[in-house]
Amino acid sequence: MKVKVISRSTDDFTRERSQDLHKVFxxxxxxxxxxxxxxxxxxALNAAKLEKIFARPLIGAMDGHIDAISCMAKNPNHLKxxxxxxxxxxxxxxxxATRRTTCRFNGHQGPVRGLxxxxxxxxxxxxxxxxxxxxxxxxxxxxxxxxxEDDEPLANYVWKYAFRAxxxxxxxxxxxxxxxxxxxxxxxxxxPVNIFEWGTATIVSLRFNPGEPNVLATSASxxxxxxxxxxxxxxxxxxxxxxxxxxxxxxxxxxxxxxAANEDCNCYSYDARKLDEAKCVHQDHVSAVMDIDYxxxxxxxxxxxxxxxVRIFRYNGGHSREIYHTKRMQRVFCVKYSCxxxxxxxxxxxxxxRLWKANASEQLGVLLPRERKKQEYxxxxxxxxxxxxxxxxxxxxxxxxxxxxxxxxLRRTMVEAERRKDERxxxxxxxxxxxxxxxxxRRIIQEIE
Numbered sequence: 001m002k003v004k005v006i007s008r009s010t011d012d013f014t015r016e017r018s019q020d021l022h023k024v025f026x027x028x029x030x031x032x033x034x035x036x037x038x039x040x041x042x043x044a045l046n047a048a049k050l051e052k053i054f055a056r057p058l059i060g061a062m063d064g065h066i067d068a069i070s071c072m073a074k075n076p077n078h079l080k081x082x083x084x085x086x087x088x089x090x091x092x093x094x095x096x097a098t099r100r101t102t103c104r105f106n107g108h109q110g111p112v113r114g115l116x117x118x119x120x121x122x123x124x125x126x127x128x129x130x131x132x133x134x135x136x137x138x139x140x141x142x143x144x145x146x147x148x149e150d151d152e153p154l155a156n157y158v159w160k161y162a163f164r165a166x167x168x169x170x171x172x173x174x175x176x177x178x179x180x181x182x183x184x185x186x187x188x189x190x191x192p193v194n195i196f197e198w199g200t201a202t203i204v205s206l207r208f209n210p211g212e213p214n215v216l217a218t219s220a221s222x223x224x225x226x227x228x229x230x231x232x233x234x235x236x237x238x239x240x241x242x243x244x245x246x247x248x249x250x251x252x253x254x255x256x257x258x259x260a261a262n263e264d265c266n267c268y269s270y271d272a273r274k275l276d277e278a279k280c281v282h283q284d285h286v287s288a289v290m291d292i293d294y295x296x297x298x299x300x301x302x303x304x305x306x307x308x309x310v311r312i313f314r315y316n317g318g319h320s321r322e323i324y325h326t327k328r329m330q331r332v333f334c335v336k337y338s339c340x341x342x343x344x345x346x347x348x349x350x351x352x353x354r355l356w357k358a359n360a361s362e363q364l365g366v367l368l369p370r371e372r373k374k375q376e377y378x379x380x381x382x383x384x385x386x387x388x389x390x391x392x393x394x395x396x397x398x399x400x401x402x403x404x405x406x407x408x409x410l411r412r413t414m415v416e417a418e419r420r421k422d423e424r425x426x427x428x429x430x431x432x433x434x435x436x437x438x439x440x441x442r443r444i445i446q447e448i449e
Contacts, residue, residue: 044385047378048394050361057324057360059343062099062353065090069347071114072334075138077121079339084353085112091126093139096343096355103148105136107156114166116175123154123187125175127163132156133177135187157190159183165205170213174230178203178218182228196228198235205247209272211255217272219245223445225260227272238448239275241268247291251315253298259315261289261303264443265411267313276447278440282313284320286407291334295341295358302344302358304332307404310346310356323398324356 013023030036067088075081080096089108092101110129117124117138124136134153165178173187182203184194201222209215216228225245226238243263251257257279259269267282267289287307294301294315302312303320308329311320330349337344337358344356357364367375385391400408426434 040381041385041388041391043378044381044388044391045394047382048391051382052361052394052397054363055360057322057356058326059355059357060099062094062096062101062355063351064092064101065351065353067351068333068349069351069353070111070333072336072345072347072353073115073117073124074336074339075117075121076119076339077117077138077140082336082338082345082353083115083117083124084334084347085115085126085128086351087111089128089130091115091124091136094353096338096345099355101147103139103150105134105150105153107134107151107153108132113162113164114177116166116168118168118173118175119171125166125168127166127177129162131160131162132158133163133166133185155187155190157185159192164203165218167206167208167216169208170210172213176206176208176216178206182206182216182218184230194230196235198226198238199224204244207248207250207258209250209255210252211250215272217248217250217258219248219260225270225275227275236449237275239270240445240448242443242445246289249292249294249301251294251298252296259292259294259301261292262443263288265289265305266443267292267301267303268440268443269315276441276444277438278444280316280318281440282318282320284311284313284323284408285309286404286411290332293336295337296339297341300358302335302337304335304346304348306331307407308332308348308401309404310335310344312344312358322360323400324360325401325404326354328352329354
């Protein structure tokens, strides 16, 4: 007689230590679990709801300035350091971990319009309406409990025009300022080493390309976006839009692409090699977009607007994935991502800097491996069922302040009325007499080379 015996080794299911989890063997054959999809859908729904319940984006406010925050700069040497400049000429270095001022730089007689830090993090460059550019020594430590006062800059360069923007070149001693013209400076020279002009417009913002340090992008008051190459004697290319661009930021992971924050409530992503058409139009704000900054990963960027909100967009998304607002926060003039992409800092007209989580429901602190794996699983389940109506509705829902909600409805009505008007104009015109202009080209007047 044959006897069949089921045998198994005790090593396969015995724990090595008492702290280990019991080993469980599963058969993943879908025929054995007919309700698997229904169970996963319920988990995705619950995960989306719990994400809303635990969304607490605001960490805290950093107060100390006595006038509106006009500009900010990150410190590449210190993860928790952020510089801010205000309209009364005050410059401060903040410790984001303790949310207090560690150093003050006194010297400007008017509004501070631009701040930037050298790549090594040792020199802070500031400029303002008092026609001066100042270089400051950045403190190397955050350990002191008292605020350090610095009244003596390393260098003070006085020029003929007021300055509106400044940015430092990567891996060199060169920085650029924008005002009536684009001036290229060296740390060791008291006069500009190079000057670029194209027209008579005032430069509003400028940024060096992180991948090609000699390429510089500027926006001006004549509604233009201009590309400069420091190796050439004249500007390279210019595109003129219907409304003014307030700020520009390059994508750090795709250095050929940049995004422009515009007065018409939208942001426009361009390829620097093809400026006659926007790659993507990011819309949701209901007032002028004042500032923009990319995450270090290049997958998202944050914008601050005159409508008193901060929004986070995906680099290729037409609408924002997150909106931050508070009752007390006024018009947002500057925003920055932290150097690790975990936090967002906003500076507004109410003299406060605010620290936000980049992911509103993210749990701060150290996570256990089991907690991290569970969160990754819930994110994956939500992503799998994000197209279903209930999950999509919960994930997309945001509470908006009443003025912004009404303004967004009014803006939708105006856009829809304009679309209907264009359709009727084409319907009552001779065939071929009118052309349909793509939405990504609609705001561009011309490109000049």
